[in-house]
Amino acid sequence: xxxxxxxxxxxxxxxxxxxxxxxxxxxxxxxxxxxxxxxxxxxxxxxxxxxxxxxxxxxxxxxxxxxxxxxxxxxxxxxxxxxxxxxxxxxxxxxxxx
Amino acid sequence: xxxxxxxxxxxxxxxxxxxxxxxxxxxxxxxxxxxxxxxxxxxxxxxxxxxxxxxxxxxxxxxxxxxxxxxxxxxxxxxxxxxxxxxxxxxxxxxxxxxxxxxxxxxxxxxxxxxxxxxxxxxxxxxxxxxxxxxxxxxxxxxxxxxxxxxxxxxxxxxxxxxxxxxxxxxxxxxxxxxxxxxxxxxxxxxxxxxxxxxxxxxxxxxxxxxxxxxxxxxxxxxxxxxxxxxxxxxxxxxxxxxxxxxxxxxxxxxxxxxxxxxxxxxxxxxxxxxxxxxxxxxxxxxxxxxxxxxxxxxxxxxxxxxxxxxxxxxxxxxxxxxxxxxxxxxxxxxxxxxxxxxxxxxxxxxxxxxxxxxxxxxxxxxxxxxxxxxxxxxxxxxxxxxxxxxxxxxxxxxxxxxxxxxxxxxxxxx
Ligand SMILES: Cc1ncc(COP(=O)(O)O)c(C=O)c1O
Numbered sequence: 001x002x003x004x005x006x007x008x009x010x011x012x013x014x015x016x017x018x019x020x021x022x023x024x025x026x027x028x029x030x031x032x033x034x035x036x037x038x039x040x041x042x043x044x045x046x047x048x049x050x051x052x053x054x055x056x057x058x059x060x061x062x063x064x065x066x067x068x069x070x071x072x073x074x075x076x077x078x079x080x081x082x083x084x085x086x087x088x089x090x091x092x093x094x095x096x097x098x
Numbered sequence: 099x100x101x102x103x104x105x106x107x108x109x110x111x112x113x114x115x116x117x118x119x120x121x122x123x124x125x126x127x128x129x130x131x132x133x134x135x136x137x138x139x140x141x142x143x144x145x146x147x148x149x150x151x152x153x154x155x156x157x158x159x160x161x162x163x164x165x166x167x168x169x170x171x172x173x174x175x176x177x178x179x180x181x182x183x184x185x186x187x188x189x190x191x192x193x194x195x196x197x198x199x200x201x202x203x204x205x206x207x208x209x210x211x212x213x214x215x216x217x218x219x220x221x222x223x224x225x226x227x228x229x230x231x232x233x234x235x236x237x238x239x240x241x242x243x244x245x246x247x248x249x250x251x252x253x254x255x256x257x258x259x260x261x262x263x264x265x266x267x268x269x270x271x272x273x274x275x276x277x278x279x280x281x282x283x284x285x286x287x288x289x290x291x292x293x294x295x296x297x298x299x300x301x302x303x304x305x306x307x308x309x310x311x312x313x314x315x316x317x318x319x320x321x322x323x324x325x326x327x328x329x330x331x332x333x334x335x336x337x338x339x340x341x342x343x344x345x346x347x348x349x350x351x352x353x354x355x356x357x358x359x360x361x362x363x364x365x366x367x368x369x370x371x372x373x374x375x376x377x378x379x380x381x382x383x384x385x386x387x388x389x390x391x392x393x394x395x396x397x398x399x400x401x402x403x404x405x406x407x408x409x410x411x412x413x414x415x416x417x418x419x420x421x422x423x424x425x426x427x428x429x430x431x432x433x434x435x436x437x438x439x440x441x442x443x444x445x446x447x448x449x450x451x452x453x454x455x456x457x458x459x460x461x462x463x464x465x466x467x468x469x470x471x472x473x474x475x476x477x478x479x480x481x482x483x484x485x486x487x488x489x490x491x492x493x494x495x496x497x498x499x500x501x502x503x504x505x506x507x508x509x510x511x512x513x
Contacts, residue, residue: 016481018449064451 001075006036013071018064024052025068037076041091043069070095105400105408107493113139113396114491125461128496133279133307133440133487134465135329138393142332145392149385156381158358172384175391176374182394183305183324184315185341189373192340192347193382197306198228200325200340201273203377204302205232207350208323208342209271215241217270220263220299222247222255222285223477224278227470229304233273247274249477252431253283260290264297272301273323276308280469280485281430282413282440284308288319295320300346306330310489311409311438313402316341333393334386340377347373356380397490405490409439412488416441416497423504425513429478439488442469445504446513450484453507460503 002010011029015022031051032040045062048069049055057065073095080088111117114137121127129137149171155164157172173188180188194200209219219233223246237244247255247263264272272294276287291301302323308314309324310331316324323346328337342350352359352370356379361369370376397405414434420426425446431437445453450466457464465485468475475481486500 018451020452061451061455 001072003037003079006038008032008035008037008040013068015068017067020052020054020057020061020064021067024048024065027051028068028072032072037079040072040076041087041094044094045069104404105490107408107491110400110491111493113141115140115143117491121461123459123461125459128460128462128499130486130488130492130496130500131463131465132489132492133330133469133485135335136310136332136489137491138334138389139332139396141396142334142389142392146334146385146389149388154385157384158375168384171388171391172382175387175394178391178394179339182398183309183341184317186317187344190341190344190347192342192374192377193387194338194340195336195383196329196338197304197325197327198232198338200338201228201302201304202232203340203353204273204323204325204342205236207353207377208346209233209236210240211351212270213237213240213242216268217242218245218266218268219243220245220247220269220272222274223249223473224253224255224281224283224285225273225275225471225473226279226304226306227472228306229273229275230473242270245269246473249283249474253278253281253429253474254431255285255290257286257289257293261293264294264299266297269297269299272299273304274302275304275306276314277305277311277438277440278430278471278474279307279440280442280471280474280483282437282442282487283431284436284438287321291319291321307438307440310397311402312406322346328386328390328393331393332396333390336383336386337390344373347377350377352379353377354379358382400490408490409488410434412492412494412497413437413439413441415494416486416488416500419497419501420504423501423508425508426504429483440485441487442483442485444480444483445507446511448507448511448513450482452511453484453504456507456510457500457503460499460506462500462503464500 001008011033013025013029015025045066048065052065054065073091077088077092116137117127119127153164153167155168157165157169176188176191179191185191194203219237221229221233233244247260249255274285277284287303294301300322303321305314305324305326309326322343324341326339329335359371359376359379361371420428427444429442454464454466467482469485
């Protein structure tokens with residue numbers, strides 16, 4: 001992920017996994033492209049589930065759909081850790097997705 | 099042609115209330131996740147509710163009638179477990195929460211006492227996490243090392259390699275599973291125990307997948323420790339068994355402290371109770387131990403030889419039918435005599451979680467993932483597999499539905 005002036009300029013992912021995890025990761029990269037980190041902070045599980053059109057995934061498979069969002073949020077936690085610990089903590093709290 | 103089985107599956111199925119239920123879409127339940135946990139017959143469920151309705155009370159202390167009945171029922175199961183695995187005495191049977199806790203008990207109470215920095219513990223690449231992590235923890239704590247026996251194709255070990263590895267004065271314990279929960283491979287534990295004992299190395303057997311499916315005799319194997327779980331053999335969750343030889347248990351320090359494991363408690367000192375109570379602090383899982391007794395009775399009535407025979411037949415049939423599927427990779431031994439009723443596989447490049455989701459739409463409960471055996475997954479160079487595992491109530495008809503479902507998954511994914 002490449003960030004300039006708080007905006008996501010480029011984002012790619014590498015992964016191996018089931019269809020749901022790969023599709024949602026791919027879709028997530030499209031969702032956040034050219035968006036501000038501030039708006040990404042607000043993304044939650046329903047945004048993802050609506051976008052992939054799978055609203056009633058069971059507790060086991062919902063993890064597949066939300067894996068990439070979790071990874072994205074954890075990398076933001078790291079990004080903010082030193083420069084803005086408060087935001088980092090806020091994102092960490094918000095990343096408890098299920 | 100397959101011989102007719104000695105087990106009447108249709109009759110057995112009537113004993114399992116859950117097998118009568120319908121799933122979403124009206125499908126019958128086809129339960130093929132028996133290596134994870136098995137279903138419970140009515141006799142087990144009834145014995146638990148009978149305890150709560152008629153003689154619920156705490157055991158070992160009170161003198162009233164209920165306590166007497168409950169204590170008798172609980173201790174009677176200990177005797178049945180001892181008989182099941184042919185232990186010399188019921189004192190050698192410790193009730194725990196599950197196989198995992200039994201292995202941890204040995205790691206914490208025995209290994210911590212006997213290991214020093216110089217020592218090693220030997221396990222195999224095939225182990226379940228519950229037979230890896232406790233040894234990592236205890237060897238880490240004392241600075242000892244943890245060694246692995248490599249496995250070959252189909253999950254087999256090389257007995258030559260093993261006899262070389264046990265020929266090591268620093269080796270203090272071998273712990274291996276008798277049957278793999280992923281590949282179904284049955285390991286030659288009797289021979290391995292003999293080789294280990296020739297070098298004075300004690301042997302622990304993780305029998306979580308073997309005791310439920312075949313006759314296991316601890317005196318014949320001559321192992322020093324054995325662990326297994328009630329819930330994988332028609333019993334309730336929350337009951338595990340640790341078997342160990344009396345002389346070993348007697349010199350082991352207690353696991354956790356509290357009531358029931360003591361003889362006398364003074365302000366600063368305590369003398370510990372006799373076996374097996376020394377290792378059973380606090381109120382145990384009385385109801386579920388009693389339920390486990392009913393499970394043992396049920397299995398004994400079927401007969402372990404018949405169970406093994408039935409499982410070999412259904413596994414052979416499933417392997418034969420699955421091998422017809424193009425693009426399938428089946429892991430583990432090809433010969434049914436050398437394996438249990440567990441089949442791990444991958445179908446083309448369909449991810450196991452996706453396959454399990456499709457099969458779920460047919461009412462099939464199948465496991466997908468790493469099966470708590472990531473070391474083995476690394477060895478097989480896969481990130482996950484699909485796994486079906488059979489038990490006494492599974493039929494060839496269910497295998498046929500499995501094959502249809504797998505065919506339809508192949509079409510869906512364009513294989
Ligand atoms: C080979 C093996 N060992 C140990 C265990 C652990 O059993 P439990 O989870 O009941 O402690 C399992 C259960 O999956 C197993 O298959």
